[in-house]
Amino acid sequence: METTAERRVLVVEDERAIADAVAARLRAEGFLVQIVGDGPSAVEAARRIPPDVIVLDVMLPGFDGLEVCRRIQAERPTPVLMLTARGEETDLLVGLAVGADDYMAKPFSMRELAARVHALLRRVNKVAAPKAGPPTLRFGDLEINQAERRVLRGGAEKHLTPTEFDLLVHLARAPRTVLPRERLLADVWGWADASGTRTVDSHIKGLRRKLGADLIRTVHGVGYALEVDR
Template identity: 60%
Template sequence: MTSARRILVVEDDAAINEAVTLRLRAEGYVVDQVWDGPAAVTSCSESTPDAVVLDVMLPGYDGHEVCRRIQAEHPVPVLMLTARDDESDVLAGLAAGADDYLTKPFGMRELVARVAALLRRVDRAPVLAAERGSRVYKVGDVVCDTGARRVTVSGAETSLTQTEFDLLACLASTPGQVWSRERLLSDVWDWPGASGTRTVDSHVKALRAKIGAHRVRTVHGVGYALEPL
């Protein structure tokens, strides 16, 4: 019998913390609750959760600092909760190592779906790696090694989150070919049939900030392509 997945909920608003916790437990997850940044870092170190639901505004350390600290010690999928639907706030969360984000107020069904998608991606990563084998994509001066999960740009190693790496690997597999937002949602986020195109756009902007904006071409109304410059 497979043991239940452990989720850490980090939220200083007691009502939201309790509501999220109760819903995740109802879905069969084991849930730990903390209400501030330092406690979140300690809990991740001690219990090594399978995923973290993390609020941005926290006492002690804010969510961005928590994310940086826990990812440095033990990479884990992070769903960040933000009260601001502001692009700079979202990009700051992605830059800190978050894999996905939700803007408050949010629906519990969507939160559960996002958590489940993050966990599915973790599960399928080794399977896909075994099926596809280790490949090295070279697109201009960008080198993406899927076996080692390493990226270099102009010879310098570049640190990417799991989502950013998977996004780049998709684009690099077919240089110059346009990937629709819907296909990226299906292949990278494992959301077939979803319409969360803003999620794709935000992650592309975060990826551009790390590898150079000119390397990813936007095809308006369609999607994105990695250009062999």
């Protein structure tokens, strides 16, 4: 497991009982935790002492968690785990579109939340490591620059979230190969179980919206494949 020494988590939650419970669990895991309870305070706290991970509620005073995520990601890419009481598909897709990496609906287990925070940190460490293979992957009009983390289709640059980029690269390294959701969760998100298949599905929807519906094929009950010529 990655070290948590000096790893900072910003918990943004206006329900104090939930915030305290989340903070207590993460501190027990060895993280340094700061709590704020509204949108403007969250943006200011992230600027003052940049966190390694943000646990962010959607419904907040001032402005909501989606706006918090949008503003923070515009300044500095930061792993974000969003929390919601609603669990609506629209909220999920909007949250992913503004840069959230993961999503949990209330009520949730503190054990699972801590596991997801650890998984986000593992992904950050993996992204920082040198990439194997060619620096640029090309399939027809699709170009994926791994070194610069840029994607072009038809010559136009497409702005992907960090998680969308990692998922696309993973699919692109095995074109036309169907990768099960469980494998994608393990390899891209670092999850050891299959409890987050909806997260995979939502990120796939985000990729299709930005890159075109023809690019990724669904194999129902199994997973996804990048539908390009080798």
